[in-house]
Amino acid sequence: MAFWIASSPHNHNHTKTPNLMRLVMYATLPGVLAQWYFFGWGNLIHIGLAMTTALLCEYTVLSLRKKPITHELLDGSGLLTALLLGICLPALAPWWISVIGTMFAIVIAKQLYGGLGHNPFNPAMVGYVMLLVSFPLQMTQWQPPLSLVTVDLNFINTLTTIFTGFTIDGYSVEQVRTTIDGITMATPLDTLKTNISLGLTVLESISNPVFGNNFSLGWEWVNAGFLLGGLFLISKKAIAWQTPVSFLLSLFICSLIGFSLSPDSSASTMFHWFSGATMLGAFFILTDPVSGATSNRGRFIVGLLAGLLVYLIRTTGGYPDGVAFAVLLCNMSAPLIDQYTRPRTYGHLKGDK
């Protein structure tokens, strides 16, 4: 009898891919519900569209590649990609935005590289960045929170806006985004950026209704929802805590430095935490086990880098939010970071090869 000698890890918990993907999808629920409560049906419709497209695309590519279709189609990774992309899109974007984005994410960013486990970049973020670069107009038409919208955005109205560009009463997306005063509302991050470039101070711009009473109306609760889901994932050990903690820490430190140097022209630390895609990126995007770093120290470094990049893009870059770009840049550098943060092999001394 011979001992079967296997390499580490020796401790398996036998979690299958579909189970993990389902868990992550459940964990997005608080955030998605908050999004539904504050911004209406738009994102849910986009998630549905994206999921349908993802299944169709994956089915086509898998049958072209002669792969086991049911096994790979139902592992949930494509659906999760579609879900994340649907969450990121502006609620009233036209329907083809989510269709094209998902097609690009599934076919080019995932399947052309070899399918799940072989993609160097996070597919949802590749799709998002492709959309943002290709269709800047549609991708920046963010819908303000429902409480600020004068048009009644119920399910039917949202549906017709997404598919035809107009509500039933004939309001266009531009009109929906316009206040009674005739000013187009944007996201808090966008508003802040524009105001600072116009020479206003942070305090002056925070009086804008999109900021609400705390940090940013609606967005803070969406982010809190994703924070809750992320903590649930960490407690279930579905994701490593290093990435989100170091990411949030890095963003906190960067914004703290900015805020203490010039409080008039930089937003508070909590504003950076609870607006835009911060929490979604921290817990659901950066922690992607395929495209992120794999060692614990590597995850820590990736998180730090991502936080710094997000802060730099938000304050000095051309786009109001930079989570997607930061994630892609970090994915690019993850293999290199992994190379230099290889954990010490058990029984070897430090620096011993």
Next chain:
Amino acid sequence: MSNEIAPQQSHDVENADEQALLTQASAASAARKAEYKELAIQGLWKNNPGLVQLLGLCPLLAVTSTVTNALGLGLATLLVLICSNITVSAIRRWVPKEIRIPIFVLIIAAFVTCVQLIMNAFTYGIYQSLGIFLPLIVTNCAIIGRAEAYASKNPVGKSAFDGLMMGLGFTIILLLLGVIREVLGQGTIFDGANLLFGDWASVLRIEVMQLDSQFLLAILPPGAFIAMGILIALKNAIDNHIKAKKVVHTEQVIERVRVNFDS
């Protein structure tokens, strides 16, 4: 007798010689035909400078955002490639091996200057939209590669044909990329063809589909890379398909009775 026979014989010999010459000539012409055919296949498909050698990627990816630009650059490259191949081949006996590369570059630069001046004079619009990529033809590896690898070792006729085929292969890939990117990006084909061919060519413009908003990715450089990758994949798929069709199963399965200790 012998006297009578001799001329006959010699005549026969002459005949035989003639026949031999004829067969030789026909064999030579067949060989030449085969060689030209091979040159064409190499240039257009097997060794296509755009798809297989991946030479001259810089202009290939940069200017193919519209069909007109692609065609303009393709024609310019084709002309320069033929002329430089002919010249390099014609002076190949007198060029010292040690300094051949600078001489090739000088020759190519001379022709590029000619083409650039001609385009500046007659097709000013396309000259402007091609910008720096027109003079950059000098550094196009496809051209100097053909000069070095083929024209400097082969006679003028073959070199000219090789230049024509390689240039055509390059132009076809440029055009394909241009069509893909222009249709996806703007929904048109031959937008601005009048810049290249004169005013009558504005009728060439085809509106394939009406797009409310441009698909910027197709027009931006990443779109060129993605389209190029898909074209290469398509070529490889076709090659594999042809290969799979050609394979004839000649191996005979020999069945042997295996004798194992278990049995």
